[in-house]
Every structure is written in C-alpha cells, then in structure tokens.
Amino acid sequence: MMTGDQYVESIRKMKMRIYMFGEKLENPVDHPILRPSLNSVKATYDLAEKPEYQDLMTVTSHLSGKPINRFCHIHHSSEDLIKKVKMQRLCGQKTAACFQRCVGLDAFNAEFSTTFEMDEKYGTDYHKRFVKFMQKVQDEDLVVDGAMTDPKGDRGLSPSQQADPDLYLRAVEYRDDGIVVRGAKLHQTGICNSHEVLIMPTIAMRPEDKDYAVSFALPVDTEGVFMIIGRQSCDTRKLEGCSLDLGNSQFGGVEALVIFDNVFVPKERIFMLGETDFAGMLVERFAGYHRQSYGGCKVGVGDVLIGAAALAADYNGAQKASHVKDKLIEMTHLNETLYACGIACSAEGGKTRSGNYLIDLMLANVCKQNVTRFPYEITRLAEDIAGGLMVTAPSEKDFRHPELGPYIDKYLKGVAGVATENRLKVLRLIENLTLGTAAVGYRTESMHGAGSPQAQRIMIARQGNTEHKKKLAKAIAKIKE
Ligand code: SF4
Ligand code: FE
Numbered sequence: 143m144m145t146g147d148q149y150v151e152s153i154r155k156m157k158m159r160i161y162m163f164g165e166k167l168e169n170p171v172d173h174p175i176l177r178p179s180l181n182s183v184k185a186t187y188d189l190a191e192k193p194e195y196q197d198l199m200t201v202t203s204h205l206s207g208k209p210i211n212r213f214c215h216i217h218h219s220s221e222d223l224i225k226k227v228k229m230q231r232l233c234g235q236k237t238a239a240c241f242q243r244c245v246g247l248d249a250f251n252a253e254f255s256t257t258f259e260m261d262e263k264y265g266t267d268y269h270k271r272f273v274k275f276m277q278k279v280q281d282e283d284l285v286v287d288g289a290m291t292d293p294k295g296d297r298g299l300s301p302s303q304q305a306d307p308d309l310y311l312r313a314v315e316y317r318d319d320g321i322v323v324r325g326a327k328l329h330q331t332g333i334c335n336s337h338e339v340l341i342m343p344t345i346a347m348r349p350e351d352k353d354y355a356v357s358f359a360l361p362v363d364t365e366g367v368f369m370i371i372g373r374q375s376c377d378t379r380k381l382e383g384c385s386l387d388l389g390n391s392q393f394g395g396v397e398a399l400v401i402f403d404n405v406f407v408p409k410e411r412i413f414m415l416g417e418t419d420f421a422g423m424l425v426e427r428f429a430g431y432h433r434q435s436y437g438g439c440k441v442g443v444g445d446v447l448i449g450a451a452a453l454a455a456d457y458n459g460a461q462k463a464s465h466v467k468d469k470l471i472e473m474t475h476l477n478e479t480l481y482a483c484g485i486a487c488s489a490e491g492g493k494t495r496s497g498n499y500l501i502d503l504m505l506a507n508v509c510k511q512n513v514t515r516f517p518y519e520i521t522r523l524a525e526d527i528a529g530g531l532m533v534t535a536p537s538e539k540d541f542r543h544p545e546l547g548p549y550i551d552k553y554l555k556g557v558a559g560v561a562t563e564n565r566l567k568v569l570r571l572i573e574n575l576t577l578g579t580a581a582v583g584y585r586t587e588s589m590h591g592a593g594s595p596q597a598q599r600i601m602i603a604r605q606g607n608t609e610h611k612k613k614l615a616k617a618i619a620k621i622k623e
C-alpha cells in the first residue's frame with residue numbers, strides 16, 4: 143500500500159490537463175483551491191496506516207491474498223459491506239468533506255458482477271479484463287474515479303435521438319486494437335486526484351443506443367482527456383491566506399467537467415461495448431452501492447456538524463436551554479437514521495453470481511432518499527443553534543488588525559473564558575458545511591449525488607412489490623374476489 147505522501151507524489155507525476163478560471167494549471171497538486179481536496183483523498187491512505195483503523199481501512203484481497211486498502215476491495219460478505227459504511231463514516235468524521243475515493247470502489251463492485259453476467263450470456267471476456275485491471279488497482283493502491291453522469295441534453299430523448307450525438311459518451315470509431323470515444327462526464331468527483339477513470343453508461347439503453355453502451359478504464363492523463371474544475375461557493379477564500387475564514391482549511395472536495403475528445407481506448411481496457419441490455423444493470427448496481435455509501439460518508443460529516451453546533455451552543459452559553467438540547471437530539475436522531483439505513487442495506491446484502499456481495503437495493507435506495515432530506519434539516523438546525531453571526535462575522539484580516547481586532551475580540555465574545563477566536567472558528571466551520579465549499583458535498587450532493595430523488599423513487603416503486611402487499615391485506619380482511 144502507498145503512504146499518503148507517496149500518493150501525493152504519484153499524482154504530482156501525472157500529466158493531467160486541468161483548467162480553472164480559464165487557465166491551464168501547471169501545478170494542480172499545490173494549488174490552494176485544489177489542495178484541500180487532494181488532502182481528503184490522502185486521508186484515505188493516512189488512516190490506513192494507523193493501527194487503530196486497520197480493521198476498517200484495510201482488508202485481504204481475494205485476488206492476491208495480500209492486505210489492501212478497503213477502497214480497492216471487492217466485497218465478499220455482508221460484513222465487508224458493513225465495514226465499508228463504517229470506514230466511510232470514519233473518513234467523513236476525519237475530513238468533514240467528500241473524500242472522493244468511494245466512486246471508484248462502488249464502480250469496481252458494480253463492474254465485477256456485471257461483467258461476469260455479461261460474459262455468461264455472450265461468451266465475452268470482459269470479466270477477465272476487468273479482474274486484470276483490478277489486480278493493478280489493488281497492487282498499486284490506485285485511486286480510480288467512477289464516471290457515470292453524461293450531460294444528457296434533452297431529457298425527453300434517448301442517447302441516439304439527441305440533436306448533438308455527443309451528449310452521451312459514445313464509441314465513434316471501432317478498430318481491431320480498441321475504440322475511439324467522444325463525449326463528456328459531468329460532476330466528476332475527485333477526478334483531478336485520481337490515477338484512473340472508470341467510465342460507465344448513465345442510463346438503461348435500447349438496441350439503437352449500441353454505441354453508447356460502453357464501459358472502460360483509462361489513466362486520467364490519457365491524450366484527449368481534460369477537465370474543467372467546478373466552482374464552489376466561497377472557493378476563492380482559499381486564495382486569501384486566512385485559514386480562520388475557511389472553517390475547514392485542511393480538507394475539501396472537488397468536482398469537474400471531464401471531456402473525452404476523441405480518446406483511444408485499448409481493447410484490454412474495454413469492459414462493455416454494445417451490450418445495451420446490461421447498461422441498466424451496471425447503472426442500477428453502481429447507483430445502489432453509491433446510495434449505500436451516503437449512509438456512511440454523510441453521517442460522518444453530520445457528526446462533525448452536530449459537534450460544531452453543540453460547541454457553538456457552549457460558546458454562546460446556551461447549552462443548557464432545553465430547546466437547544468432538543469435540537470441536538472433531533473439532529474442526532476436524523477443522522478443515526480441515515481446510518482441505520484447504510485448498515486441495514488449492507489447487512490441485507492447478498493451474493494451475486496460472480497461471488498461478490500451486492501447491497502439490498504430497496505434499502506440502499508431508501509437510504510439515499512432519506513439523505514436527500516435529512517442533511518437539509520440537520521443544517522437548518524445547526525444554523526438555528528449557531529445564530530446569525532455565522533454569516534455576519536468580520537474577516538480574519540479585521541480580527542488580526544491592530545486597531546480593529548481588539549474591538550472584535552471584545553464585542554464578539556460569548557461566554558467569558560472562551561476565546562473569541564475559538565467562537566469564530568466554530569461558526570466558520572458551520573458556515574463551511576452549510577453554505578461554503580463543503581456544502582457542495584454535504585447539501586446539494588445529498589440531493590443529487592448518487593442520483594436525484596426521483597431516481598430513488600423509481601427504484602423504490604420497482605422493488606416495493608405492492609401486489610404482494612395487496613395480497614397480505616386481502617388475507618387479513620378475508621377478501622375473496
Ligand atoms: Fe464518497 Fe460520499 Fe464523496 Fe460519494 S459523496 S465519493 S460516497 S465521500
Ligand atoms: Fe457523491
């Protein structure tokens with residue numbers, strides 16, 4: 143396994159094409175806006191080295207029999223699935239941000255079972271190719287960005303019906319040694335901190351969408367691949383050199399628009415090509431795993447937010463007020479409900495034909511559906527407890543100013559004996575999580591990440607088995623039709 147520092151150096155060696163604010167970045171690794179997101183991924187390596195977290199962060203590979211980072215693992219039991227969620231909660235607690243490495247983990251497990259079943263039906267050798275790729279990932283302890291979301295253009299039209307055929311990523315040229323692809327993937331979490339990208343189709347497809355039913359993996363610095371970094375609320379605060387104003391100066395997340403401008407994919411890296419009837423399975427499984435993931439990562443970040451709200455109450459002298467206590471209980475109840483869903487869909491997971499374990503799809507979708515709501519209520523309560531100062535406090539530069547600073551120190555003091563600076567720090571952390579850069583991962587991503595709410599409702603409807611429930615009701619009511 144790599145150490146955190148080795149990981150950072152391995153990313154530094156890559157020749158990625160990254161653009162931000164209209165410029166190509168020559169040194170993305172040390173860029174103040176991007177570095178906190180790299181630090182979050184680095185934490186997945188650093189934590190794996192700590193003896194107290196070995197059980198959650200590392201596991202024995204079923205391919206090599208060697209110890210590997212759990213982020214590179216193919217789950218082989220319900221216990222593996224449960225430990226994954228616990229690991230994500232831990233990483234959320236330690237970073238208070240999106241640590242990005244789960245999209246790859248979820249893609250690995252979806253690909254592992256789907257390629258196996260494709261080969262069974264079509265006699266292809268995708269599973270063998272994929273396992274070879276997985277061996278490299280595990281042996282080299284790589285970060286892989288699972289990439290699913292296409293731009294989608296007109297949502298009322300299928301991929302092949304779009305006015306611009308590139309609005310879903312597709313194969314544009316078929317060669318003996320591979321394919322050439324063109325298209326884009328949106329909202330790509332952690333792409334600039336990844337070694338490889340693993341592409342999957344974004345929706346179930348019909349036979350006429352053959353060119354779009356494509357899955358493959360490539361190094362992120364492959365010729366023709368480039369990314370444009372997404373803006374986050376308050377991102378340029380990171381350029382000001384005022385760590386107090388950031389709330390979380392060490393960690394963050396990052397998303398980007400990634401463009402594949404006529405990119406060659408060698409045959410051995412292709413894991414689906416034209417099998418439209420399996421696109422839906424791959425999407426459903428990847429989404430299911432990532433909906434499980436949110437029952438871990440968002441809970442860990444929620445733990446930090448609850449702690450910050452409780453601290454703000456302490457510093458305001460409001461910790462004994464019964465309504466404050468009750469709000470903290472409500473936040474905890476909501477957060478632990480999400481965790482319960484993450485654990486439940488893992489415990490109820492089952493073996494696929496390939497031998498790896500898949501979460502219970504119904505419960506994973508219920509988990510994510512709750513995630514589209516509860517973090518919003520948790521942030522509302524955190525803002526309630528924090529008070530308006532979390533958005534009106536002066537900047538660190540004013541606080542450090544020789545003449546202004548003493549006034550800020552005096553008038554923004556809460557409880558005597560608590561430094562004003564500490565009060566400001568915790569309010570900035572709440573601001574960061576509810577409105578700032580981390581709000582991307584904690585709020586809007588809770589809504590749309592791993593699929594928007596309606597995507598889960600479709601899956602819940604599909605898995606709900608209402609006919610069976612009607613039969614139950616008829617039996618109890620003694621209805622004979
Ligand atoms: Fe992992 Fe959560 Fe970020 Fe998804 S949103 S990559 S599950 S930390
Ligand atoms: Fe996500």
